[in-house]
Amino acid sequence: AQSVTQLGSHVSVSEGALVLLRCNYSSSVPPYLFWYVQYPNQGLQLLLKYTTGATLVKGINGFEAEFKKSETSFHLTKPSAHMSDAAEYFCAVSSLSGAQKLVFGQGTRLTINP
């Protein structure tokens, strides 16, 4: 079975500060890892994904994440927060084996302070 733990249900940073959202996963098979963002009253939008190859993955809106197998982590970062980054962020895991269903973490609500 696969699972995802997002550390911190709420994260608050100042505009221009580093954004770090933490995600740890559990998977008995090589994982595929995803970060999705949900803006208020909207659906989920894919930020980035890791499948194989380069462990540092760059996504949209200046976000990136690094897959660390030894730490079973896939933390999301952005060097400089913008007010428009305020949203809920979800880390998810799936795998090649079986159907590609996503298992999501509980989400982290990111607040940006002016």
Next chain:
Amino acid sequence: DSGVTQTPKHLITATGQRVTLRCSPRSGDLSVYWYQQSLDQGLQFLIQYYNGEERAKGNILERFSAQQFPDLHSELNLSSLELGDSALYFCASSVEIQGPNTIYFGEGSWLTVV
């Protein structure tokens, strides 16, 4: 706009009633997924269809059922509704059944059971 269309966007109904949520996947996508998002359970995978056939089941209640039609649109039927069924129901689609294809989400259908 992800290209996944869900109707209705909002629905209020009484306990014991039955509702149908409809989803049109992105053009060319054969796989359709249904997810439930609630405050206490988070984002939960319900069921997946691929080209009209059920491929994977998650935490879907027996009172709930789904199907995918020949034109690839899908419907999620929720019956004998309870207060706890109030949630945001997402439909998502992808091209193929196996990963690591990107899964695109619709904006969801808000269901309120009163």
